[in-house]
């Protein structure tokens with residue numbers, strides 16, 4: 537569990553509704569889908585705005601509410617290509633833990 541930080545209780549998350557949390561100064565968007573929780577960088581790599589927690593979840597993806605870029609919840613990819621950073625999540629006794637460390641953003645595609 538080294539590096540993991542408790543962010544919320546599983547019941548604090550609504551199915552397919554994003555929640556914004558900070559872990560080690562990393563802005564994250566959490567999503568619960570079918571009893572799994574995914575953590576993505578909250579900052580959309582398109583125009584670098586912190587909006588992903590307001591994204592629309594469908595078919596295992598979340599789309600940015602600004603222009604609709606769509607990221608796979610599991611690996612953050614867009615159509616199989618590099619997309620957005622994703623982070624490790626663990627659920628223990630219904631508490632949600634995320635491991636995230638600040639790093640320099642890489643906006644190259």
Ligand code: FES
Pocket residue numbers: 580581582583584585600601602603604605
């Ligand atoms: S800002 Fe997210 S798709 Fe444009």
